[in-house]
Structure formats: structure tokens, C-alpha cells
Amino acid sequence: xxxxxxxxxxxxxxxxxxxxxxxxxxxxxxxxxxxxxxxxxxxxxxxxxxxxxxxxxxxxxxxxxxxxxxxxxxxxxxxxxxxxxxxxxxxxxxxxxxxxxxxxxxxxxxxxxxxxxxxxxxxxxxxxxxxxxxxxxxxxxxxxxxxxxxxxxxxxxxxxxxxxxxxxxxxxxxxxxxxxxxxxxxxxxxxxxxxxxxxxxxxxxxxxxxxxxxxxxxxxxxxxxxxxxxxxxxxxxxxxxxxxxxxxxxxxxxxxxxxxxxxxxxxxxxxxxxxxxxxxxxxxxxxxxxxxxxxxxx
Amino acid sequence: xxxxxxxxxxxxxxxxxxxxxxxxxxxxxxxxxxxxxxxxxxxxxxxxxxxxxxxxxxxxxxxxxxxxxxxxxxxxxxxxxxxxxxxxxxxxxxxxxxxxxxxxxxxxxxxxxxxxxxxxxxxxxxxxxxxxxxxxxxxxxxxxxxxxxxxxxxxxxxxxxxxxxxxxxxxxxxxxxxxxxxxxxxxxxxxxxxxxxxxxxxxxxxxxxxxxxxxxxxxxxxxxxxxxxxxxxxxxxxxxxxxxxx
Numbered sequence: 001x002x003x004x005x006x007x008x009x010x011x012x013x014x015x016x017x018x019x020x021x022x023x024x025x026x027x028x029x030x031x032x033x034x035x036x037x038x039x040x041x042x043x044x045x046x047x048x049x050x051x052x053x054x055x056x057x058x059x060x061x062x063x064x065x066x067x068x069x070x071x072x073x074x075x076x077x078x079x080x081x082x083x084x085x086x087x088x089x090x091x092x093x094x095x096x097x098x099x100x101x102x103x104x105x106x107x108x109x110x111x112x113x114x115x116x117x118x119x120x121x122x123x124x125x126x127x128x129x130x131x132x133x134x135x136x137x138x139x140x141x142x143x144x145x146x147x148x149x150x151x152x153x154x155x156x157x158x159x160x161x162x163x164x165x166x167x168x169x170x171x172x173x174x175x176x177x178x179x180x181x182x183x184x185x186x187x188x189x190x191x192x193x194x195x196x197x198x199x200x201x202x203x204x205x206x207x208x209x210x211x212x213x214x215x216x217x218x219x220x221x222x223x224x225x226x227x228x229x230x231x232x233x234x235x236x237x238x239x240x241x242x243x244x245x246x247x248x249x250x251x252x253x254x255x256x257x258x259x260x261x262x263x264x265x266x267x268x269x270x271x272x273x274x275x276x277x278x279x280x281x282x283x284x285x286x287x288x289x290x291x292x293x294x295x296x297x298x
Numbered sequence: 299x300x301x302x303x304x305x306x307x308x309x310x311x312x313x314x315x316x317x318x319x320x321x322x323x324x325x326x327x328x329x330x331x332x333x334x335x336x337x338x339x340x341x342x343x344x345x346x347x348x349x350x351x352x353x354x355x356x357x358x359x360x361x362x363x364x365x366x367x368x369x370x371x372x373x374x375x376x377x378x379x380x381x382x383x384x385x386x387x388x389x390x391x392x393x394x395x396x397x398x399x400x401x402x403x404x405x406x407x408x409x410x411x412x413x414x415x416x417x418x419x420x421x422x423x424x425x426x427x428x429x430x431x432x433x434x435x436x437x438x439x440x441x442x443x444x445x446x447x448x449x450x451x452x453x454x455x456x457x458x459x460x461x462x463x464x465x466x467x468x469x470x471x472x473x474x475x476x477x478x479x480x481x482x483x484x485x486x487x488x489x490x491x492x493x494x495x496x497x498x499x500x501x502x503x504x505x506x507x508x509x510x511x512x513x514x515x516x517x518x519x520x521x522x523x524x525x526x527x528x529x530x531x532x533x534x535x536x537x538x539x540x541x542x543x544x
């Protein structure tokens with residue numbers, strides 16, 4: 001019986017920890033905010049080592065938090081970084097460990113039941129990378145071939161849908177992370193690597209001989225990538241959205257994009273070499289937080 | 299936060315529609331089907347690797363106790379080699395490095411590679427236990443066997459090993475349970491086992507907690523079943539009067 005009481009108390013604590021809907025009040029009260037970041041999500045969010053993080057979304061979030069600090073009239077705002085993974089990012093935002101997640105999270109309808117998203121800052125296009133010498137130029141040529149993708153990404157499901165819709169069969173091989181999947185392509189264990197365009201471009205840029213690889217074929221899917229915040233916190237969402245929309249209107253966001261995706265970036269000063277797509281420019285012109293399902297309807 | 303959705307397992311993995319009965323028919327696959335197939339992969343990897351580990355581990359363990367320095371060296375070298383390299387690193391060596399050095403290995407399915415990688419890794423630990431089992435026997439037993447005219451292999455077969463293996467059943471049980479859990483590294487080389495299922499299905503359905511809890515339960519059930527099986531075996535083969543048996 002006593003054990004049950006302890007269990008109930010522990011559960012109650014958990015629930016209490018989860019209920020922190022007013023992020024602005026929390027930031028004001030503690031003078032600190034926790035930014036969720038990724039270790040390696042291409043140029044969107046990645047680590048420079050030594051607990052330092054950089055990237056397009058990290059820079060946007062830094063600006064947003066500066067605006068929040070101004071709005072709250074805080075003399076000092078302590079920004080903490082918390083690395084997150086695909087598996088834990090949503091629970092960590094929900095339970096209050098992370099206040100604003102600046103990684104590479106796709107905004108979709110299922111996730112909107114658990115969390116909220118700021119206006120879309122980047123629209124990802126899923127593409128195919130192949131060896132330039134392979135002669136493959138579209139997805140139809142991949143039937144029966146070995147196709148690499150990364151475990152724990154939406155691309156796995158996308159390939160499955162494509163197989164079912166077109167009655168083709170790929171021999172799928174899964175890397176445990178993007179670097180691993182790219183190694184599969186590089187070492188010839190796979191004929192193609194299907195993944196988000198910026199991740200492909202980033203990996204090719206870092207390869208031993210970038211000229212050996214090519215991104216080919218049609219855009220397999222478009223996905224809005226957005227900054228993630230807690231659900232049912234309209235005041236914080238408005239603060240974040242307003243700040244980002246202002247950057248979109250002033251054209252600052254295009255400059256930031258250029259800095260991370262076109263110019264050489266640290267730590268190795270290589271270029272991703274991926275100018276903003278039409279879909280991304282469209283998202284900046286009309287700020288919105290539509291989930292991926294609305295993009296598919298078009 | 300604590301809103302569970304266990305119905306997610308009844309969903310079709312491509313269309314996302316919930317199917318009645320939770321099992322897909324006619325080309326449909328539900329997350330439940332997928333998870334059971336993943337469980338099958340986990341058990342296949344674990345059981346086959348355990349087979350490899352038992353054979354190689356026993357052999358190397360025995361070699362380390364024979365009165366021949368060269369054989370002892372082979373056994374020691376094998377054990378130290380596979381014991382001192384982290385498991386994940388070994389898997390990558392088998393999967394990426396060795397095939398680029400020896401081209402014929404490229405045609406070997408990753409399932410076979412991972413069975414051998416996991417089997418050899420565990421064989422180093424089993425070798426250590428088998429050696430300890432043999433050395434725990436009084437030296438007189440070996441000499442008695444040789445004195446009655448048995449050859450060295452016969453002494454091992456009829457005198458030393460029957461006792462040594464009985465002694466090491468408990469640590470071998472731990473290894474068998476470990477191998478089920480260690481098989482989770484197979485996801486790194488594209489085996490569709492439970493850990494990969496949890497990561498992928500969690501991402502697709504956004505029900506990460508449900509997926510991981512279900513997978514945790516299956517790992518527990520698998521390891522616990524091995525534990526019970528080994529206990530049964532231990533009781534079954536024990537010799538009255540020794541090792542605390544009545």
C-alpha cells in the first residue's frame with residue numbers, strides 16, 4: 001500500500017512538471033530559457049563542439065529570444081542549450097525541459113496534437129543523391145536497386161508509400177544516422193540516398209570528392225520545417241511568430257539563409273550550396289504554420 | 299502528457315488507417331505486424347549469435363587450459379582481441395572496413411555479418427567463463443583422467459568438461475540474456491530489429507513512448523524466457539552431491 005502511495009506521489013510530480021503552459025512567465029521568473037538544438041541537422045542546427053551550437057534555426061532562435069527579452073524588459077537572459085534527438089524532442093518540449101526547439105522538425109498534423117509550431121521558416125524538399133557516374137536520373141530507375149535512407153526519418157515512410165503506389169520495389173538499407181547513410185552510398189553498398197535536400201547537399205559538400213555525387217530527379221516530397229514550442233501557449237507563440245514574421249518582412253531571413261546555405265560555414269568552411277527553393281521563398285512571403293498535410297493537397 | 303494511444307499499433311504502416319483486428323491482410327501491414335516481425339529479427343540475430351558464441355567461446359576457453367603454449371596463445375589472443383574492442387566498433391569494422399579490404403565480403407548479407415560480429419564478441423566472454431570453469435576443478439581430476447589411460451581430448455570430454463560446463467551455467471545464462479539486449483546494435487547495420495522498429499515507428503506515428511514501452515516489454519520477455527530456460531536446464535543436469543545440489 002505504501003508503495004502505491006509513493007508511486008502516486010511520483011506520478012503527481014510528473015504531471016505537475018508537465019503543466020507549465022505560460023512560457024513567457026517562466027522566462028521572466030527565472031531569467032533563463034532553454035533552447036533545444038541538434039547535434040547534426042545539416043546547416044539548420046548543428047554543434048561546433050565544446051557545447052557551442054550554430055545554424056540557420058539556431059540564429060533565428062537567438063534573434064527571437066533577444067526580442068522576447070526586450071518584450072519582457074529583462075536586463076539579462078540566460079540562454080541554455082539542450083541537445084535533443086528525433087526521439088526525445090517532443091517529450092522534452094512537452095515536459096518543459098526545452099522551451100523552444102530550434103532543430104529540423106517537420107510540422108505535421110499528428111505532432112500538432114502534442115506541440116505547436118512557429119511560422120514555417122524553411123521548406124524541405126526530399127531528393128535523391130546518386131553517384132554521378134551511375135547514370136541514374138530519376139526515381140523510376142531505382143526500381144530493384146539498393147536505396148539508403150536514415151532510420152527514424154520520414155523518408156523511410158515516403159519510400160514505402162512510393163513503392164506501394166507505383167508497384168515498384170526498392171532494396172532499402174538503413175543508416176543509423178545521415179553520415180552513416182551517406183557512407184553506404186559512398187562505399188557502394190547503396191545506389192542512392194533519399195533524404196532531405198539540405199542534408200544531401202551538406203554531406204556531398206563534406207565528401208572526399210564532392211564532384212562524384214549528384215542530386216537528381218524530381219522532388220519526392222515537400223515538408224515545412226519549423227521551430228517547435230509548447231502547445232496552448234498563445235502569448236509565447238505570438239511573441240515568436242511576430243519576431244520571425246518581422247525578419248521575413250525585412251528580408252533579414254533571406255540574408256541569414258544565404259549565410260548558412262550558400263556561403264562557407266564553420267567549422268570546416270565548406271559550402272552547403274543550396275539556394276532557397278521557391279517553396280521556401282513562398283513560406284517567407286506568406287508566413288503560416290500549416291502542417292505538411294496542407295502542402296500535399298496542392 | 300500522459301495520454302496513451304495504444305490503438306496506434308492497429309494502424310497500417312503506409313496509409314495510417316486503423317485496421318480492424320490489428321493484423322493486416324492481403325498486403326496490408328500494421329505496426330503490430332511490423333513489431334512482431336522485428337521481434338523475430340531480434341531473436342534470430344540473438345539465437346544464431348549465441349550459437350556462434352558458444353562454439354567459438356568453448357573452443358577458445360578450452361585452448362587456454364591445455365598444456366601447449368601455442369594453443370594457449372591462440373586462445374588468449376582471440377579472447378583479448380574481441381574483448382577489448384567495443385561492440386559497436388566491431389560491428390562497423392565488419393560492415394564497413396573489412397568489406398572494403400576484402401571485396402568478396404561485400405556480397406555477404408549484413409544479417410550474417412552481424413551474427414558473426416555479435417557471436418565473436420560474446421565468444422570472448424564465454425571463453426573467459428569456460429576457462430574459469432575448467433580451472434576451478436581440482437588439478438587432481440585432470441591427472442586422474444590421464445593416469446587411467448585417457449588421452450587429453452578424452453580427459454576433457456569425459457572428466458573435465460562435464461563438470462566445468464555445469465559450473466558455468468549461471469554466467470552463461472547472463473551472457474545469453476546479454477546477447478538478446480546487445481542485438482539492438484544490429485539496427486546500425488540495417489537489420490529491421492526491435493530497436494530500429496522503435497525509432498522508426500516512433501517517428502512515423504509520433505507515439506514514441508508507446509513504441510518504446512512495447513519494445514521494452516518484448517526485450518524483457520525474451521531475456522526472461524532465456525533465464526527460465528537456463529534455470530530449468532541447470533536443475534535438469536545437476537549431479538546430486540556436488541555444487542550444492544541435493
